[in-house]
Amino acid sequence: MESILLLLGAGILEALQPVNLMMIILGCTIGLLVGAMPGLGSVNGVAILLPITFLVPPTAAIIFLAAIYYGAMYGGAISSITLGIPGASTAVATVFDGRPLAQSGQADKALIAAAVASFIGGTISVVLFTLFAPPLAAFALKFGPPEEFALMILAFATFIGLGGDDIPKTIFSILIGLVLATVGLDIISGQPRLIFGDISGFLHGVNFLVLAIGIYGIGEMLWTLETTKGKVAVHKVQISFRSLIANLKDIKSYIATSSLGSVLGYFVGTLPAAGATPASLMSYGLAKTFSKDPDSFGKGNVAGVAAPEAANNAASTGSMLPMITLGIPGSPTTAILLGGMIIWGLRPGPLLFTEHPDFVWGLIGSLYIANLATVLINIAFIPVFVRVLTLPFTILAPIIYILCVVGGYAPTQTMHDVWLMFVFGIVGYLMRKLNYPVAPAVLAIVLGPLAERSLRQSLLASQGDMLTFVERPISGVCILIAVLLVSYPLIKKYRNKPKANT
Amino acid sequence: MTVRTAELLMGILCALCSIGLMVKSAELNIGWIEGRGPGSGAWPFWLSTGMLLASLLTLFRWFRGITPESRSTVPYMTRETLVIVSISAGSILFLLVATHLIGIYIALLLFLMFYLRFVGRHSWLLTSVLMIAIPVFVFCLFEWALKIPLPKSITEPMFYPIYDLMYS
Numbered sequence: 200m201e202s203i204l205l206l207l208g209a210g211i212l213e214a215l216q217p218v219n220l221m222m223i224i225l226g227c228t229i230g231l232l233v234g235a236m237p238g239l240g241s242v243n244g245v246a247i248l249l250p251i252t253f254l255v256p257p258t259a260a261i262i263f264l265a266a267i268y269y270g271a272m273y274g275g276a277i278s279s280i281t282l283g284i285p286g287a288s289t290a291v292a293t294v295f296d297g298r299p300l301a302q303s304g305q306a307d308k309a310l311i312a313a314a315v316a317s318f319i320g321g322t323i324s325v326v327l328f329t330l331f332a333p334p335l336a337a338f339a340l341k342f343g344p345p346e347e348f349a350l351m352i353l354a355f356a357t358f359i360g361l362g363g364d365d366i367p368k369t370i371f372s373i374l375i376g377l378v379l380a381t382v383g384l385d386i387i388s389g390q391p392r393l394i395f396g397d398i399s400g401f402l403h404g405v406n407f408l409v410l411a412i413g414i415y416g417i418g419e420m421l422w423t424l425e426t427t428k429g430k431v432a433v434h435k436v437q438i439s440f441r442s443l444i445a446n447l448k449d450i451k452s453y454i455a456t457s458s459l460g461s462v463l464g465y466f467v468g469t470l471p472a473a474g475a476t477p478a479s480l481m482s483y484g485l486a487k488t489f490s491k492d493p494d495s496f497g498k499g500n501v502a503g504v505a506a507p508e509a510a511n512n513a514a515s516t517g518s519m520l521p522m523i524t525l526g527i528p529g530s531p532t533t534a535i536l537l538g539g540m541i542i543w544g545l546r547p548g549p550l551l552f553t554e555h556p557d558f559v560w561g562l563i564g565s566l567y568i569a570n571l572a573t574v575l576i577n578i579a580f581i582p583v584f585v586r587v588l589t590l591p592f593t594i595l596a597p598i599i600y601i602l603c604v605v606g607g608y609a610p611t612q613t614m615h616d617v618w619l620m621f622v623f624g625i626v627g628y629l630m631r632k633l634n635y636p637v638a639p640a641v642l643a644i645v646l647g648p649l650a651e652r653s654l655r656q657s658l659l660a661s662q663g664d665m666l667t668f669v670e671r672p673i674s675g676v677c678i679l680i681a682v683l684l685v686s687y688p689l690i691k692k693y694r695n696k697p698k699a700n701t
Numbered sequence: 702m703t704v705r706t707a708e709l710l711m712g713i714l715c716a717l718c719s720i721g722l723m724v725k726s727a728e729l730n731i732g733w734i735e736g737r738g739p740g741s742g743a744w745p746f747w748l749s750t751g752m753l754l755a756s757l758l759t760l761f762r763w764f765r766g767i768t769p770e771s772r773s774t775v776p777y778m779t780r781e782t783l784v785i786v787s788i789s790a791g792s793i794l795f796l797l798v799a800t801h802l803i804g805i806y807i808a809l810l811l812f813l814m815f816y817l818r819f820v821g822r823h824s825w826l827l828t829s830v831l832m833i834a835i836p837v838f839v840f841c842l843f844e845w846a847l848k849i850p851l852p853k854s855i856t857e858p859m860f861y862p863i864y865d866l867m868y869s
Binding site: 251253254365367368370371374375377378381385387388390392393395417420421424425591593594596597598600601604605608609612614617618621625628629630632633634635651654655658659663 | 737738748751752755758768793796817823843
């Protein structure tokens, strides 16, 4: 325990280094803006801006991206409340009570409750993260290639079991991500693979950023243009220092539900498929169930804003736990962070704690600082963020497209990748319209090379015996849970059927 | 085209694409190589087989009308959506083609002019400010700070004086 506090102290000091502190403030502000814009969430911000972080050292870069992640979770509430459109899917539940509050002229009350609840969620989850990460990483040191592979299977199984999307389409999305990751030179034999039409651009593989920026940059903008038609109407927000103090006193009416939501959100967030959106919906449901006045939910109850906001912030921290300790991302955003770590030459996984403690603890320390920085920036600049929402799409869209194009060019510096990104964006958008989930593909392309390597290493060691994955205790348990997760939707369907007949 | 037709077409395309990937992977060894483990083609081959099965399952569910999309007769793309999406997609396409022909900076300038002035109908003042400021910002960020030269094609000579300033 004492050693954790020492390491944490060092991490916080690392995060307070001028360059890192600047990254935190910049990241939080950008995150708040990105989160506040309807349609854009943390994953879009992180995907589009990752190439720009090559400018600074890896620690500063991940601190910047983590701060964007954090800021976006706070920012999502702003458009949920003032526009009635969730700023990101993670803030869907915030609309339920945030919009009625804004319609009755209490937008300031809702915005401050969202910020304070996010802070509660952030704080509780960061503390949980600090306590859970080192022991989990120490445990994960025992993992060999079969365990790594089994964990990845488990991660993909959560999408099938808990993702809630059409199952064959989810499987297709996972597999195509994995196949795209195999393009290029084979990691073991060095043979060129899947070089379509002998185009040399495929030899360096399909960079995960090309898919991520295509889908979350171009595809997402097209999707947003379609759903909003570029028109939005903002509710008025009036805020003064006096109302701020009065609203802060409301905290006692929602501190209990927010704390509960934070713990829930943290654990839901660690699951790859679940994450912040279901966490916030569950937390909303829980707050309503345990409320003394459940009927007021949906009509403008402050606790209905606070509960989901606390949960989605806690979930974003939760999703970093498996990324840092196991090398398995807990959300699409952390998948991109993980891919970034590989680009920076770090091998994600349990060894990170022993090999690069300054990096890991710097990141953890930065979460504490970022949480505090975001709540202050958020409350201080609420009017500014509300102004941003009135920015016309015809200005925002071309800027995003340009960032996508130059961002797609930067990692490999070939136009081939930019074209590929454009194609992925369009195809991703067309498939998403047909309910093909896109997040599993992004997760899969990041994990693909790691999954293939651990599979082939395991098979080599076992002389081609597939049973090795079941015979080893830890991987056996993972595979068992994966099988249960995959069969869960089937069992649920089977059990519901008799009921439907009667 | 209705959503129903679109799902059928997408299912068929996915299946064909999976078969293509299977054939392509099978060009390499997909079996077991003694002492070296599975051949390089094995992993992508079995993954694409999985993709094929998943697409066939989607097609089966389409025939049985299980997915909500297979029962939906609303248009896949309304006219309005088609216009708004093709303007965006078309202008990015233009940006990419123009980058090959006249370099990215002039392409960015034209792209912004088109999008801001003709799509967004913003004032000429705002259009020209952004049209100049954004490419300059991109230049500073990439060429100067990140040291990543962006493609300039035939406009390369225009930048020689700036290079002289930057690298002298």
